[in-house]
Structures are given as C-alpha cells and as structure tokens.
Amino acid sequence: xxxxxxxxxxxxxxxxxxxxxxxxxxxxxxxxxxxxxxxxxxxxxxxxxxxxxxxxxxxxxxxxxxxxxxxxxxxxxxxxxxxxxxxxxxxxx
Amino acid sequence: xxxxxxxxxxxxxxxxxxxxxxxxxxxxxxxxxxxxxxxxxxxxxxxxxxxxxxxxxxxxxxxxxxxxxxxxxxxxxxxxxxxxxxxxxxxxx
Amino acid sequence: xxxxxxxxxxxxxxxxxxxxxxxxxxxxxxxxxxxxxxxxxxxxxxxxxxxxxxxxxxxxxxxxxxxxxxxxxxxxxxxxxxxxxxxxxxxxx
Amino acid sequence: xxxxxxxxxxxxxxxxxxxxxxxxxxxxxxxxxxxxxxxxxxxxxxxxxxxxxxxxxxxxxxxxxxxxxxxxxxxxxxxxxxxxxxxxxxxxx
Amino acid sequence: xxxxxxxxxxxxxxxxxxxxxxxxxxxxxxxxxxxxxxxxxxxxxxxxxxxxxxxxxxxxxxxxxxxxxxxxxxxxxxxxxxxxxxxxxxxxx
Amino acid sequence: xxxxxxxxxxxxxxxxxxxxxxxxxxxxxxxxxxxxxxxxxxxxxxxxxxxxxxxxxxxxxxxxxxxxxxxxxxxxxxxxxxxxxxxxxxxxx
Amino acid sequence: xxxxxxxxxxxxxxxxxxxxxxxxxxxxxxxxxxxxxxxxxxxxxxxxxxxxxxxxxxxxxxxxxxxxxxxxxxxxxxxxxxxxxxxxxxxxx
Numbered sequence: 001x002x003x004x005x006x007x008x009x010x011x012x013x014x015x016x017x018x019x020x021x022x023x024x025x026x027x028x029x030x031x032x033x034x035x036x037x038x039x040x041x042x043x044x045x046x047x048x049x050x051x052x053x054x055x056x057x058x059x060x061x062x063x064x065x066x067x068x069x070x071x072x073x074x075x076x077x078x079x080x081x082x083x084x085x086x087x088x089x090x091x092x093x
Numbered sequence: 094x095x096x097x098x099x100x101x102x103x104x105x106x107x108x109x110x111x112x113x114x115x116x117x118x119x120x121x122x123x124x125x126x127x128x129x130x131x132x133x134x135x136x137x138x139x140x141x142x143x144x145x146x147x148x149x150x151x152x153x154x155x156x157x158x159x160x161x162x163x164x165x166x167x168x169x170x171x172x173x174x175x176x177x178x179x180x181x182x183x184x185x186x
Numbered sequence: 187x188x189x190x191x192x193x194x195x196x197x198x199x200x201x202x203x204x205x206x207x208x209x210x211x212x213x214x215x216x217x218x219x220x221x222x223x224x225x226x227x228x229x230x231x232x233x234x235x236x237x238x239x240x241x242x243x244x245x246x247x248x249x250x251x252x253x254x255x256x257x258x259x260x261x262x263x264x265x266x267x268x269x270x271x272x273x274x275x276x277x278x279x
Numbered sequence: 280x281x282x283x284x285x286x287x288x289x290x291x292x293x294x295x296x297x298x299x300x301x302x303x304x305x306x307x308x309x310x311x312x313x314x315x316x317x318x319x320x321x322x323x324x325x326x327x328x329x330x331x332x333x334x335x336x337x338x339x340x341x342x343x344x345x346x347x348x349x350x351x352x353x354x355x356x357x358x359x360x361x362x363x364x365x366x367x368x369x370x371x372x
Numbered sequence: 373x374x375x376x377x378x379x380x381x382x383x384x385x386x387x388x389x390x391x392x393x394x395x396x397x398x399x400x401x402x403x404x405x406x407x408x409x410x411x412x413x414x415x416x417x418x419x420x421x422x423x424x425x426x427x428x429x430x431x432x433x434x435x436x437x438x439x440x441x442x443x444x445x446x447x448x449x450x451x452x453x454x455x456x457x458x459x460x461x462x463x464x465x
Numbered sequence: 466x467x468x469x470x471x472x473x474x475x476x477x478x479x480x481x482x483x484x485x486x487x488x489x490x491x492x493x494x495x496x497x498x499x500x501x502x503x504x505x506x507x508x509x510x511x512x513x514x515x516x517x518x519x520x521x522x523x524x525x526x527x528x529x530x531x532x533x534x535x536x537x538x539x540x541x542x543x544x545x546x547x548x549x550x551x552x553x554x555x556x557x558x
Numbered sequence: 559x560x561x562x563x564x565x566x567x568x569x570x571x572x573x574x575x576x577x578x579x580x581x582x583x584x585x586x587x588x589x590x591x592x593x594x595x596x597x598x599x600x601x602x603x604x605x606x607x608x609x610x611x612x613x614x615x616x617x618x619x620x621x622x623x624x625x626x627x628x629x630x631x632x633x634x635x636x637x638x639x640x641x642x643x644x645x646x647x648x649x650x651x
Contacts (some may be wrong), residue, residue, distance in 0.1 A: 002186040093560040095279045175275045188372040268368045281465045361461045374558040454554045467651040547647045
C-alpha cells in the first residue's frame with residue numbers, strides 16, 4: 001500500500017526518541033507530550049515540480065513541524081501525518 | 094438518481110473497513126471514530142476541465158480527506174460526502 | 187408577487203420528502219432535521235450573464251446546498267431560501 | 280433633515296406588514312421577530328455612479344436584506360437602517 | 373493643542389442631543405446608550421489628498437458612524453473619537 | 466543600549482500625565498487605566514525609506530495609538546512599546 | 559546536529575538575564591514570565607537570498623520578538639525558538 005500526497009503536501013512519520021525521565025526511567029517518545037520531529041516519506045507533486053520548493057525538503061530528511069498541524073492517518077498499522085510544506089519549520093542535519 | 098458536484102467539488106463514499114477491537118470483536122468502521130478513507134464517485138466540472146487538477150484524482154481512487162470537512166448527504170439510502178478537491182489530502186494506491 | 191435575487195444569488199424552495207421513521211410513521215420532511223434538497227426558483231443576474239456559471243444551475247434543478255447557509259424568507263405564505271451560487275454543492279438528476 | 284449614505288451603502292426603511300396570530304389578533308410587524316422587508320429611501324454615490332450596481336436597486340424598491348446586517352439610526356422620530364448593497368439579497372416586485 | 377489624524381482617519385466629536393424620557397425628564401445624550409451622531413473636526417491626509425474621498429466628508433459635517441468603531445481620546449477635557457472613513461455610514465444634512 | 470525597530474514599526478514611550486482624582490489626590494498616569502499618549506523614540510526602515518510614510522511621524526512626535534496594540538518591552542529599566550505605523554491614530558501638536 | 563529553518567524563518571535562542579526580585583534574590587530569566595530577548599542562531603533561505611530582508615537581521619543579533627509567536631524545539635538539550643522574520647520586532651544594539 002502506497003500513499004501519494006496531493007498538492008504541496010508532505011507525508012511524514014514521527015521519529016521515536018528514547019528519553020530518560022528525572023527518576024531515570026526510559027520512556028519511548030510516544031509516551032511524551034507533542035513529539036515534533038519526523039522523517040519525510042512522501043512529497044506532493046506541487047513540491048516535486050517546483051525548483052525552489054523541491055530544494056527545501058527531500059525524502060528521508062528529518063524535519064521539525066508546526067504543533068497541531070497536519071492530519072494523522074493509519075495505514076497498514078503504521079501512523080503517518082500529512083502536513084503542508086508550510087507547516088515544516090526546519091530541517092535537522 | 095445521479096449526483097453531479099458543482100465547481101471543484103468531489104463526491105466520495107466512505108469505505109467500510111473491518112477492524113478488531115482489543116478484546117477481539119470485529120467492528121464495522123461505522124462504529125468507530127472518524128473514518129477518513131473513501132472512494133471517489135463523482136468529480137466536478139472545474140476539476141475535469143483543468144489538466145493539472147484532473148491528474149490528481151480519478152473516479153474509483155481511494156482517498157484520505159481532511160477531518161470534519163465536507164457535507165454529508167443521503168441519496169437512495171446511500172450516504173455520500175461532498176468535499177472540495179483541496180480537502181483531499183492523499184491518494185492510496 | 188415575484189422575487190428577484192441580486193448578484194450571484196439563487197432562490198430555492200425546499201422539497202418535501204416523505205420518509206418513514208423506524209416505527210413506521212410517515213413524517214413530512216419539515217418535521218425532520220436539516221432537509222437540504224431544494225428546487226431552484228430564481229437565479230441572480232451575475233449567474234445569468236456569466237456563460238460558465240449559467241451552465242451550472244437552471245430553473246427547476248434539484249440541488250443540494252450547504253447546511254446553515256442562506257437566508258430564509260416568507261412570501262405569500264411560501265418559504266424560500268436565498269443562497270449564494272457557491273453554497274450549492276451539487277445537482278441531482 | 281436628509282440622510283446621505285456614503286460609499287456603496289443604502290438607507291432602507293422597514294415596511295410594516297399586518298399579520299394575524301393563530302388566535303386571530305392582528306399584530307403590526309414591529310411586534311414580531313426579525314422583519315426583513317424594507318423600502319429603499321437613499322442610495323450611496325458608489326452605487327449611483329456604477330452602471331451595473333445602479334441597475335440592481337432603485338429608490339422605492341422593496342427589498343429583502345440579510346439578517347443582523349446594517350446599523351439602525353433614528354432621525355426625526357423615524358427609524359432607518361443603513362446597509363451595504365451586498366447585504367440586500369433580493370428585490371420583491 | 374491640535375489633533376491630526378493619520379492615514380484615512382477622521383476625528384469626530386459627539387453631538388449632544390436633548391431628549392425627553394417617557395416621564396418627561398430631559399436627558400442630555402451622554403446619559404443614553406450609544407449616541408452615534410457626531411461632527412467632523414479633523415480629516416486625515418489620505419482623505420484630503422484623494423479627490424473621490426474628500427468629496428464624501430468635510431469639516432463640520434454631521435455624520436452617523438458605525439457602533440463600537442473608533443477609539444475615544446480625551447484632549448484638554450474634550451472627548452473625541454478617531455474613526456476610519458469607512459466607519460462613517462452617512463452624512464446628515 | 467539602542468533599539469532599532471524592524472519593518473514599518475515604531476518604538477514609542479508612554480508620556481506620564483499628572484491628573485487629579487475626584488478626591489484631589491494627584492496620580493501619575495501609570496496608576497490609571499490605559500494611557501494612550503506616547504512619544505516616538507525610534508522609527509523602522511520601511512517608514513524612513515518611504516516618502517509618504519516618513520511625513521506622517523517624526524522622532525519626538527506626540528502620538529495617540531490604538532488601545533491594546535503593540536508589544537511592551539523593558540530596556541535599561543525603561544518601558545517602551547513597539548507598534549506598527551498603522552496603530553498610530555493621530556499626532557498631537 | 560544542525561538546524562536549518564525553512565522559508566523566511568529564523569532560529570533564535572533565549573538570552574538568560576539575571577534579575578533581582580524585590581526581596582533581593584537573583585532569579586535566572588527562565589523562572590520569570592515571558593522573556594522576550596533572544597539571539598539569532600540560524601536564518602532561512604528566503605531571508606538570505608533577499609537583499610532587503612537580509613539587511614534586517616544577522617547571525618548573532620540580539621532581537622526582541624512577538625509574545626506567544628514561534629515554536630519551541632529542544633535539540634541536544636538546548637531550547638530554541640523558530641519564528642518568522644515578521645515576528646521579530648526590533649534589534650537591540
């Protein structure tokens with residue numbers, strides 16, 4: 001099963017980051033509030049066909065995106081988020 | 094009876110997906126919260142007559158659409174949703 | 187008495203649809219929540235004089251319109267709704 | 280005393296319509312909820328000087344206007360409402 | 373002390389209108405709710421330098437303005453209101 | 466320490482105005498509600514480089530600005546407000 | 559790890575300012591309400607490639623930014639804020 005975003009949308013997948021609580025317990029990021037880092041897994045045609053926009057994000061990029069933006073979808077037991085390019089704030093290298 | 098959407102609207106029909114609850118009971122998707130996958134059953138003239146837009150969605154496509162968008166209508170005991178092209182987030186292949 | 191909508195407005199009249207409740211009682215649609223199907227009874231000049239818009243709705247068309255849109259008016263004991271062309275979602279044939 | 284609306288505004292005056300209640304008592308329209316029919320008593324310069332707009336409403340026209348729009352003013356013990364042309368929905372002939 | 377409005381703003385001063393209550397007591401308008409008639413006391417440069425706008429309001433004009441619009445200021449114990457030209461609904465002659 | 470506003474912003478400083486309460490006590494304006502008069506202490510580049518805008522406000526001008534607009538900042542124990550040119554309503558001479 | 563803002567965004571880092579409370583205790587700024595001064599640590603491509611915008615903020619500039627704007631992110635145990643250029647109100651020199 002394959003997901004193709006429309007227009008200037010991007011499909012991203014949250015990155016699980018392990019983190020210790022103050023008491024030393026390791027929590028997977030899904031137990032914390034508002035994880036915001038994600039990996040780009042699909043890019044819409046309006047980005048691919050635009051020279052300036054296509055430079056900004058590439059497949060596999062790690063990105064930070066705007067809180068509360070986007071729509072979450074579940075496909076084949078995987079959770080994805082579909083956001084607009086404009087909701088991606090920065091790329092982490 | 095036939096439904097013709099106006100402008101850049103699309104008529105879609107929810108896809109029923111069976112899913113097991115944790116206790117093992119099979120629930121049809123209408124008993125769950127916010128099903129979002131649907132099939133395209135009619136396309137408005139402003140999409141059909143636009144080369145770029147008509148590439149994005151075709152009759153029979155399975156699509157994911159924006160939560161809470163669109164208007165639900167009942168025709169001949171069937172439920173449909175009329176959405177704008179812009180409320181369709183992605184096509185599933 | 188005659189009603190002439192201004193600009194790109196359309197005057198529509200709700201269509202009464204009989205429908206049985208679960209217990210078998212026939213209810214006229216005025217007793218149900220949010221009937222949305224209507225017939226076009228007058229069309230504004232900005233639609234009539236626009237080739238592209240005038241193709242979309244004609245007098246006598248059965249249309250579905252956006253919930254909560256429009257203004258209801260009573261003339262000669264008849265109830266009408268005045269909506270913008272953009273609030274008409276689809277034509278039923 | 281004379282009132283001259285600015286821009287594309289129109290001054291209208293509510294029309295009193297007698298109507299019988301179910302028990303047969305005749306009520307002047309001021310005792311009912313939201314009367315919406317009015318007569319045009321003054322037209323702003325941006326309408327008068329625009330060929331297309333000036334065709335739409337004329338002095339003396341009976342019009343239906345958008346609920347809650349406009350500003351009510353009292354002059355020489357008469358109540359008027361000042362609305363934008365766009366808040367006039369239809370003309371009654 | 374002199375007040376010069378910026379842009380397309382106008383400085384107006386409420387007009388005190390005497391009015392009798394039902395019991396016959398004369399009340400100055402400051403004791404009533406929402407007086408809306410005022411006199412123009414200063415006009416901004418974007419109105420003065422625009423041929424079409426400068427025709428609409430002149431110093432000394434009595435005007436009706438939009439409820440709740442504008443900002444009240446007190447200068448030398450006098451109360452003024454600064455409004456945009458667009459918030460002036462009509463001129464009274 | 467020096468503050469340079471960006472774009473079409475202006476830095477202003479509230480003017481302290483002494484005023485007597487009804488009981489005769491003199492209150493500095495900081496103890497009253499919503500003082501609105503201020504002095505211009507810095508002007509952004511988009512105003513300085515625009516012939517029409519630069520005529521409207523100059524360093525040292527006493528201005529009235531829109532209630533609730535702007536952002537207050539504290540620098541070297543002095544309180545300033547940064548507002549957009551459009552939030553300045555009038556100049557007092 | 560390196561953060562690259564997209565579009566006309568800027569990455570800033572809050573500046574810790576020591577300040578004494580009334581009782582004489584020194585508080586780091588993180589214990590106070592809404593610190594607003596920050597240092598520019600990264601600049602987006604739409605600013606770098608625009609002659610007029612690139613003059614306004616440079617790496618290392620101390621800036622004041624709009625309250626509540628921006629998105630906070632944590633990278634390598636450092637807290638950053640990503641804001642739009644338009645949310646930067648002034649540069650402090």
